[in-house]
Amino acid sequence: MNHHVNDYDADHESVYDGLLGGDASQWAFGTDFEDPLAGMDTSVPAGLDAAELADLCLRLGDDALVYSHRLAEWCSNAPDLEEDIALANIALDLLGQARLLLARAAAASPGLVPVLPEGSPVPVEDRLAFFRDDHDFRNVRFVEPENGDFAVTITRLLLFATHRLAVLERLRAHPDAVLAAIAAKGVKEVAYHRDYGGRWFVTLAQGTDESRRRLLAALETVFPLYDELLATGVADVRDEVEVVVDQVLAVAGVERPDVKPIGGARHTEALSRMLAEMQVVARAHPLGVW
Amino acid sequence: MTAALAHARSVAATVTDPELPMLTLADLGVLRDVALEDERVVATITPTYSGCPAMASMRDDLVRVLRRSGFADVEVKVSLDPAWSSDWISARGRAALAEAGISPPGPAPRRDGPVPLTLLPVRRALTCPRCGSSEVDLTSEFGATSCKALYSCRSCREPFEHVKEI
Secondary structure, eight states, X not given: OOOGGGOOOTXXXXXXXXXXXXXXXXSTTOSSOOOTTTTOOOOOOTTSOHHHHHHHHHHHHHXXXXXXXHHHTTTTTSSSHHHHXXXXXXXXXXXXXXXXXXXXXXXXXXXXXXXOOTTOOOOHHHHHHHSSOGXXXXXXXXXXXXXXXXXXXXXHHHHHHHHHHHHHXXXXXXXXXXXXXXXXXXXXXXXXXXXXXXXXXXXXXXXXXXXXXXXXXXXXXXXXXXXXXXHHSSSOOHHHHHHHHHHHHHHHTOOOOOOOOOOSOSSOHHHHHHHHHHHHHHHHOTTOOO | OOHHHHHHHHHHTTOBOXXXXXXXXXXXXXXXXXXXXXXXXXXXXXXXXXXOTTHHHHHHHHHHHHHHTTOOOEEEEEOOSSOOOGGXXXXXXXXXXXXXXXXXXXXXXXXXXXOOOOXXXXXXOOOOTTTOOSOXXXXXXXXXXXXXXXXXXXXXXXXXXXXXXX
């Protein structure tokens, strides 16, 4: 009996052999990681508390990281190719913001970073992303739940991006120049995310009976954690956010749902399940070289 | 400027973007600075978008090309401020994009205050890079890379990409 796996030419043991060696930069994962803040002055400015700055960056970074991972779950599952690519693009922008913010948090307060075995090549922002347990994550619960259908996803995206845009607009004036620069860059990106969410929100509300029915159901699903997003966000931007949300609801011809905010735990079970999947490979190989 | 610095700059200016190979990093506005600190070449690059996955490739390409030209000691730094703007794409870069079938960006919005909400489809005065028709439709604000939107042309029926204004 021939075993196909053994049926190879001894000179060509793997179809990838010819790709190995040579210039490492052709590899998507490279042979090493670049520091996303390479060469930047990451000293904490006088008058700022390093631990507070790091915590602020961690909260913003964890929101972006967790939500990015959720949105990325739409990859290959979205209603059509354009929305698949749009949601993946939004997830990528947020992942980039998360990376910069976690790197900034680590530079401001190195004690936050989980310790790995000697010789581990994992960079600081990845240590924070992959080697912290659920209870150490600083994100709001709003970004944790599973995606639900497209209407739930769009409703959550609209509220998240509207809030994050307002926060980043404020942080452009933050006394830490690194955070201010990350925020200024993020504003340009998240403005696209918010308007994408807003346009789809209106489209679903005014589309078919079925799309409107689903959107109304989505409001009941998403709004119970909205109050926490506004209340525990990193800056008090409630008024700016509400003006925009009311504007979208008015154009969509949709009433704000009458739902009670969910109090209680700092995280939901959904976060633990997500992190289990997101972190398992990195944790199995803390010394792994890609 | 010393001859060595001028040489380093001209070498760095030949490195192309990994995702838009018709453009150099200099034409894209991603290469912010090339300086000489004693024997060391220090090149500074900025990401187009926060999640730009090509930063490591750009760094490696700069290091490789500069080393090949005799600069043994090369450092690549990242700059985030000011944030990259599509306005930084040079005239030569815009021509190269159009030549390659990619619609170049219009002027980026300049804002200090809150970004106004836009619920209507984005309207841009642009023409199809293949046939020149202005009868074009926006398919999606998000294309194959973060920096591009997707359009289709009603005249020649071809899809094309447009570099977004940021």
